[in-house]
Amino acid sequence: xxxFPLPNASTDLTGRVALVTGASSGxxxxxxxxxxxxxxxxxxxARRKDRLDALAGEIRAAGGEALAVQMDAKDADxxxxxxxAAEAAFGAVDxxxxxxxxxxxxxxxxxxxxxxxxxxxxxxxxxxxxxxxVARRLIAAKLPGxxxxxxxxxxxxxxGGGAALYAVTKTAIARMTEALSVEWSAYNxxxxxxxxxxxxxxxxxxxxxxxxxNPAPHLPRxxxxxxxxxxxxxxYLVGPASECVxxxxxxxxxxxxxxxxx
Numbered sequence: 001x002x003x004f005p006l007p008n009a010s011t012d013l014t015g016r017v018a019l020v021t022g023a024s025s026g027x028x029x030x031x032x033x034x035x036x037x038x039x040x041x042x043x044x045x046a047r048r049k050d051r052l053d054a055l056a057g058e059i060r061a062a063g064g065e066a067l068a069v070q071m072d073a074k075d076a077d078x079x080x081x082x083x084x085a086a087e088a089a090f091g092a093v094d095x096x097x098x099x100x101x102x103x104x105x106x107x108x109x110x111x112x113x114x115x116x117x118x119x120x121x122x123x124x125x126x127x128x129x130x131x132x133x134v135a136r137r138l139i140a141a142k143l144p145g146x147x148x149x150x151x152x153x154x155x156x157x158x159x160g161g162g163a164a165l166y167a168v169t170k171t172a173i174a175r176m177t178e179a180l181s182v183e184w185s186a187y188n189x190x191x192x193x194x195x196x197x198x199x200x201x202x203x204x205x206x207x208x209x210x211x212x213x214n215p216a217p218h219l220p221r222x223x224x225x226x227x228x229x230x231x232x233x234x235x236y237l238v239g240p241a242s243e244c245v246x247x248x249x250x251x252x253x254x255x256x257x258x259x260x261x262x
Contacts, residue, residue, distance in 0.1 A: 008240075008241055009239075009241045010239060010240050010241060011038050011235040011236075011239045011241075012038060012039060012239070012240070013035060013038040013039045013040035013095070013238065013239065014038075014039035014040075015039070016035075016039070016040040016041070016094055016095050016238075017040065017041050017043070017086065017090045017091055017092060017093050017094055017095065018032075018035045018040040018041070018042050018043065018093070018094075018095035018096070018097065018238070019042075019043040019045060019082070019083070019086050019093045019095070019096050019097070019130075019134070020032045020035065020042060020043070020044060020045065020097040020099060021045045021046065021071065021073060021097065021098055021099050021100035021126075021127075021130065022045075022046055022073075022099040022100030022101060023044040023045055023046050023052060023055065023099070024044075024046035024047070024048040024051035024052055024055070025046075025048075025051065025201065026199075026201030026227065027099055027150065027196070027199065027201055027227050027230065028046065028097075028099040028100070029055060029227075030227035030228065030230070030231070031097050031099060031227075031230075031234055032044050032055060032059065032066070033055075033058075033059060034231050034234060034235065035095065035097075035234075035238070036059045036062070036064035036065070036066060037062070037064065038235065038239075040095060040238075041064075041065040041066070041067075041089075041090040042059060042064065042065065042066045042067070043066075043067045043069055043082070043085070043086040043089070043090065043093065044056055044066055044067065044068045044069065045069050045070075045071040045082050045100075046070070046071065046100065047070060047071070047072055049068060049070040052068035052069070052070070053068045055068070056068040065090070067085065067086065067089045067090065069082045069085045069086065073100045073121065073122045073126030073127075073130075074117075074118065074121035074122055074125070074126060076129050079126060079129050079130050079133065080129075080133055082130075083130070083133050083134060083137070087137070092137060092138060092141055092143055093134050093137070093138075093145075094138065094143060094144065094145040094146065095145065095146050095147075095148075095238050096130065096131065096134045096145070096146070096147045096148070097147075097148045097150070097234070097238075098126075098127040098130060098131065098147065098148070098149045098150060098173075099150045100122055100126065100127075101122060101123050101150065101152075101166075101169075101170075102118065102119055102122045102123065102166075103119075103163055103166050104119045104162070104163050104164075104165050104166050105162050105163050105166075106162055106163070107162050107164065108164045108165060111165065116165065119165050119166060119169060120165070120169065123166065123169035123170070123172075123173070124169045124172050124173065124176075127149060127173060127176070128176060131147055131149075131176075131180060131191070134147070135147075135180070135184055135187070135189055138187065138189055139184075139187045139189075144187075144188035144189060144190075145188070145189040145190070146189075146190050146192075146237065146238045146242075147180075147189065147190065147191045147192070148192055148193065148194060148234060148237045148238060149173050149174075149176065149177050149191070149192070149193040149194075150173070150193070150194055150196065151170045151171075151173045151174045151177070151193045151194065151195040151249060152166070152167070152170035152173075152195055152196060152197075153195055153196065153197040153198075153251060153253040153256060153257055154166060154167035154170045154171075155167070155170045155171045155173070155174045155195050155249070156195065156251065156257055157257055170195070173193060174193055174195065174249045177191050177192060177193040177247065177248075177249060178247045178249070181246040181247035182247065185246055185247075189246075190237075190242065190243075190245060190246040191246055191247065192237045192242070192245060192246060192247065192248045192249070192250070193248070193249040193250070194230065194233055194234065194237070194249075194250050194252060195249055195250065195251045195252065195253070196230060196252050196253065197225070197251075197252065197253025197254055197256040197257070198219075198224055198225075198253075198256060199224065199225050199226065199227055199229075199230070200224050200225070200226045200227065201227065219254070219255075219256055220254075220255040220256065220258055221254055221255055223254070225254045229252070229254075230252060233250055233252055237250070
């Protein structure tokens with residue numbers, strides 16, 4: 001006999017509060033909609049407030065609850081203020097999706113100092129500060145939580161075509177996931193990561209055009225996946241079924257890592 005239903009695979013997020021960064025487009029937009037569809041109250045964070053307002057309106061029209069909060073991932077005060085706004089509206093944030101990121105698309109020796117600082121700020125410093133801020137509040141309130149960091153398949157491979165610093169930051173995000181999962185395991189805060197391959201999004205549109213478009217003959221499955229194909233991985237990591245999973249980095253790349261071996 002078991003105390004768990006069969007199968008133990010619920011995605012019910014009723015009563016949960018989720019904060020999603022980079023929610024104004026691409027994967028972040030989809031993540032926010034998915035979490036709201038399963039009952040979570042969603043806090044939408046990004047710089048482009050007009051887009052966040054439009055998304056919040058669509059989520060509410062579909063029966064969900066959402067709050068749009070302008071946030072700059074490079075600004076620590078802005079990050080902390082976003083968590084304050086989330087708590088004031090919905091209560092403690094117990095789901096965090098660190099999705100905001102920026103590519104550099106340049107070779108390392110050609111990057112300006114400003115670009116270096118921006119990539120490090122958005123891709124690593126911001127997620128670190130936000131994770132610690134959310135964890136600090138959960139620990140003080142003695143509440144469990146789930147964090148999902150968006151790494152990249154660039155953590156596993158870099159082919160030398162530019163975006164070296166992006167690859168470095170995504171490896172750092174994977175290691176941050178593993179390290180913080182250890183620090184916060186005793187507090188029932190699960191920290192995991194998704195490492196997507198190339199997916200259709202605003203950030204990658206230009207890249208796909210340079211590489212031949214979509215369908216994509218240069219990829220093993222001749223396609224570029226769409227954000228909806230990450231839904232199940234996200235819901236698994238934030239839902240009750242993954243209670244014992246922390247410190248994992250799950251690669252979802254549609255076989256793209258194998259492309260040079262074909």
